[in-house]
Amino acid sequence: MTALEIAVQDPAGAENARAGGADRVELCSALGATGGLTPTLASVEATVATGVEVHALVRTRPGGFVYTAGEIAVMAADIVHLVSAGAAGVVVGALHDDGSIDRGATAVLIAAARQSGDVQVTFHRALDAAADPVDALRVLGGLGVDRVLTSGGARTAYEGRAVLSALVAADTGVQVMAGGGVRPGDIGALVALGVDAVHLSAKALVDDPGSSGPGGGSAAGLETTDPALVAAARRALR
Template identity: 40%
Template structure:
């Protein structure tokens, strides 16, 4: 079975590179160095024309995933914008203060996204009991869980990911993400995955007045079509 490659992007150049490199699906974000935030309406509209399935990250700010009433309302409006733009789905997550899944908040967001494809994002990696959280996720209409296995990089969590995939038993897709490349992909394919998530990006030094004045970092990560292609080939 072919493994679906999802590539996360946060600008127009990254979107074009992911498409050129052969990505199967796009996770559309802003601010990937912060873990990905909600993309602009304009970026959603652009991505809707790229020819691939596009999932919009719905995350109103950096930091954890414990959301206020005002933030949940904002997320509902952002979900409506993603739907109006014609995107296939959204990527959501919400936590309780102890890291467990906030099921009422998630049910509310899922209801706002009725009819759309749904990914539970790496809020899952904060849960105190992954096995319990997986069963909780199955009570909601998620197609997949994006997870690094609870560690900073998925390559550090092969046994944990294998356990989740075994427990899921095809009821929901466990999609490894974080630090995945063409070189590390062979660690994941024997687990029986059907999807995998990567940034396929390179670090690029940036200079100039915009950097000097604080409008951007001196080093940026940029999606690279050749890295997308290499990862896609490694998954074959």
Template identity: 45%
Template sequence: MRVEISTDSADGAVAADRLGADRIELCSAGASGGLTPGPGLLSVVLDRCHRSQVHVLIRPREGGFAYSPAEVAAMRADVRHAASAGAAGVVVGALRADGRLDAAVLGELIAEAGGVPVALHRAIDVCPDPVEAAHTAADLGIRRILTSGGATRAEDGVGVLRRMARADVTLTACGGVRAHNARRIAEATGIDEVHAAPREQVPSPGGEVDFGPHARLDESETRDLIAAAHRGAR
């Protein structure tokens, strides 16, 4: 089973690479669901991660996935930059006002990738019919989908994930995936890829002005997840 680790820092990406992650999803602002990482962060991660593939999340802001023309333009530029910088893939998503996939915008982003593999992120999990959306994504040329089957947690979306797996596209199960349940989810769905974002809080040193804690990759949970997922595989 392949393991993708989401991280929003250079140190987290280097640690995930060292611990044996098959793929890194690089983002910024992970606590907000992830946004497009800056060029400096991407450059450092690509320079220092030599084992794991680095895929770049393209998301211009927090909130829903129906985007204005200006936001689409920003996403197109970010896809071009990630591809030209040497990322192994990009991760995108866009919805219409009715909640269905925005095929026109996704087509533009795929074109900007210039042959670099394109994955669809969890925007699919808020679509009215994730199964239909999986088939639409495959028809557009999207190669992989991160999904929990429309549930908060992949464990609760097993039935939908099984149906989505019939589309001609690779699924990566995500949403509450950890060492204790990764293989169970894979066995229940037939999906052989999982995605997780294990984080732990680091308190601020404090003082009169306190900007609060920040999150960093939980290396212990990451190590356990990778070991559990790879056990008996390959």
């Protein structure tokens, strides 16, 4: 059965995802503002305590996916701590400036994850910036990545169906998880491609109970995981 992964930012979101029928969550911080950054250790521990399977995003900054050796070293150290905090998987990605997979950096991140046991590794939407996603998928299979998260390089996974289909057809042994602007109504078409999982944030905005002031950012509201959207996604998978 196609798995359902929900991107969440806190334990409350994980509770909502679990209640709606998610198989696992990707935990990150600053999702809407940045596309997601590494969560805190305390948030990982508290999210693991909800009982849902937690995969932690590892990304030190917003922007592109070409990293310095120093940035990779920090992310590798983060991975060790995140796994120790209970993460069952990590979500990583690194490219060269020509759009090819940074094999050396990716291998370092995988090694950091696997030194603590059978930890799953997902290569995130850096794949959508790859010059040749099918070739990149083959490289990632050789490196030992378990799955990729991708919209097929398009604005949404639904719009990227042709590339997603090619990734599935490549039959590399790497799971293909469709994500990026996914709505419950899109899920049937994505499942028909043969993807192994679908990924969505299922988020809603709620009023901020306090003023952000001049130093709190410009968010119009607080993002929360909507259990009704998660449940709708679960029904679409059935």
